[in-house]
Amino acid sequence: MEEVIKVDRLSKTYGNLLAVDDISLSVKRGTVFGLLGANGAGKSTTIECILGTKQADKGQVSILGYNPQKDRQKLFQKVGVQFQECDYQHEIKVSELCEETASLYKTPADCRDLCSQFGIGNKIKNSVKSLSGGERQRLFIVIALIPTPEIVFLDELTTGLDTKARRDVWKILSVLKANGLTILLTSHFMDEVEVLCDKICILKKGKAVFYGTVEYAKSVSGCNKFEDAYLILSGEEADGE
Secondary structure: OOEEEEEEEEEEEEEEEEEEEEEEEEEEOOEEEEEEOOOOOOOHHHHHHEEEEEEEOOOEEEOOOOOHHHHHEEEEOOEEEEOOOOOOOOOEEEEHHHHHHHOOOOOOOOOHHHHHHHOOHHHOOOOOOOOOOEEEEEEEEHHHHHHOOOOEEEEOOOOOOHHHHHHHHHHHHHHHHOOOOOOEOOOHHHHHHHHOOOEEEEEEOOOEEEOOOOOHHHHHOOOHHHHHHHHHHOOOHHHHH
């Protein structure tokens, strides 16, 4: 299976803080990869360095065979990104934000169809600011999928969604994955990780402390539940004692 993201010995410092410490990972086409860790573990900085929005101090990154810093324009058409916080014009409507985003891409998806899939089809004429937190979160996933990307980066994708909405999102992403979409996500919901992720990397203080499958994580930690395995491997259980 083709490697579509390859990261080799990535490091990034802020002053005296080593935020990302010699991380290597690879993601294969049509799989879901989970980047996990406590707040401050280095997830966001790692993703920003992979995307090329931040310059790494050391290491090499390849996305779809491209250098994310040098080939930004080519990658822009092939990669979708959803962050927890998105900037948008204060009074903009859902339809306007979607259409504005679609205008940037050569072969955009049907915005209205995506909104319907994610349960906000009836909000298309509403202002973005009038949406609930969960509705906005679903909208930002829609925005990430408008480019019809080959790879999508999702940051805490179901934060603010109720149980049914979360499961609906999982089903849609599973279908997209089956159709060849590659997904790199961060999440604090271990049930979500267990359902969606083919492989995971757990970060602790900028270092990769585990790399492999959910089942392997449970095996090496001696836990039956992945949430327990995660707490042990990430060091969060010890930190909380």
